[in-house]
Amino acid sequence: xxxxxxxxxxxxxxxxxxxxxxxxxxxxxxxxxxxxxxxxxxxxxxxxxxxxxxxxxxxxxxxxxxxxxxxxxxxxxxxxxxxxxxxxxxxxxxxxxxxxxxxxxxxxxxxxxxxxxxxxxxxxxxxxxxxxxxxxxxxxxxxxxxxxxxxxxxxxxxxxxxxxxxxxxxxxxxxxxxxxxxxxxxxxxxxxxxxxxxxxxxxxxxxxxxxxxxxxxxxxxxxxxxxxxxxxxxxxxxxxxxxxxxxxxxxxxxxxxxxxxxxxxxxxxx
Numbered sequence: 261x262x263x264x265x266x267x268x269x270x271x272x273x274x275x276x277x278x279x280x281x282x283x284x285x286x287x288x289x290x291x292x293x294x295x296x297x298x299x300x301x302x303x304x305x306x307x308x309x310x311x312x313x314x315x316x317x318x319x320x321x322x323x324x325x326x327x328x329x330x331x332x333x334x335x336x337x338x339x340x341x342x343x344x345x346x347x348x349x350x351x352x353x354x355x356x357x358x359x360x361x362x363x364x365x366x367x368x369x370x371x372x373x374x375x376x377x378x379x380x381x382x383x384x385x386x387x388x389x390x391x392x393x394x395x396x397x398x399x400x401x402x403x404x405x406x407x408x409x410x411x412x413x414x415x416x417x418x419x420x421x422x423x424x425x426x427x428x429x430x431x432x433x434x435x436x437x438x439x440x441x442x443x444x445x446x447x448x449x450x451x452x453x454x455x456x457x458x459x460x461x462x463x464x465x466x467x468x469x470x471x472x473x474x475x476x477x478x479x480x481x482x483x484x485x486x487x488x489x490x491x492x493x494x495x496x497x498x499x500x501x502x503x504x505x506x507x508x509x510x511x512x513x514x515x516x517x518x519x520x521x522x523x524x525x526x527x528x529x530x
Contacts, residue, residue: 275332276349279339297340304333305406362386384422399423411479413468421472430473436466495522 282292307330314322335349342348363386365371366379373379387402399422403415420426427433444459471478496518500510507515 272335272349275335276339279332279335283339283343292336295336295340297337300333300336300340301406304330304337307333408479410464410468410482413465414472414478417469417472427469427473430470433466433470433473437463437470440466492519492522492526495519495525 281287282289285293307326311323311326311330314320314326334352338347338349338352361368363383365382366373371382373382399419400416403412403419405412407415417426427436440459440463444456444463447455447459450456468478471481496515497507499518499521500507500515
């Protein structure tokens with residue numbers, strides 16, 4: 261069986277048929293048959309990150325492939341749901357079509373929304389209404405627990421801010437960072453792992469809040485810092501290699517000097 265066996269280009273039938281065959285109790289793949297929603301979920305998250313990576317790299321060929329992999333994850337979950345009588349792929353499509361139409365009344369209805377900002381307000385109001393119908397009336401109820409921690413922290417804070425639970429300005433957040441840093445220093449003196457973890461979490465949470473107040477994305481900011489660290493540390497490794505050395509054979513002072521050289525080279529390139 262191949263994607264070209266039947267159905268026009270863009271028809272999902274061949275992909276759905278492949279998934280059904282993979283899950284077939286007698287003729288399917290042993291690995292695919294053994295999976296359930298929980299075991300597949302990490303792969304779904306991984307594929308979403310690979311889509312993000314292709315976008316960041318500006319690689320449209322890779323993006324095409326990764327979007328296909330992500331679509332396959334949707335098909336996989338829908339097939340398992342169909343097998344247990346919950347819903348099928350058609351229901352998935354119907355659900356998202358209904359949601360998009362419902363949340364864009366200015367496009368598919370008579371609402372008058374002229375700006376992206378107004379649409380954001382309308383979108384959040386519609387989502388709040390949907391939460392009430394789902395018995396999820398709390399402001400924070402549908403912020404996914406599986407999100408990366410920095411991203412989830414920023415979403416939680418953004419939701420709370422919409423109902424007035426927010427610092428007046430970034431000045432108060434900066435003061436809070438100093439307070440949390442002091443509390444972390446005290447926890448470090450105690451040597452209590454639980455207290456240290458709590459205080460580190462508090463400090464990071466406030467730093468995320470500062471990012472939000474300043475209009476920065478905390479997850480993206482840390483990604484950039486990670487990339488910067490990798491770039492500069494590779495510079496250290498390369499320079500040490502020229503000297504016939506490895507990092508483990510070098511001193512901290514030597515590596516720190518190379519780190520500063522990497523910083524200076526980056527500044528010169530700007």
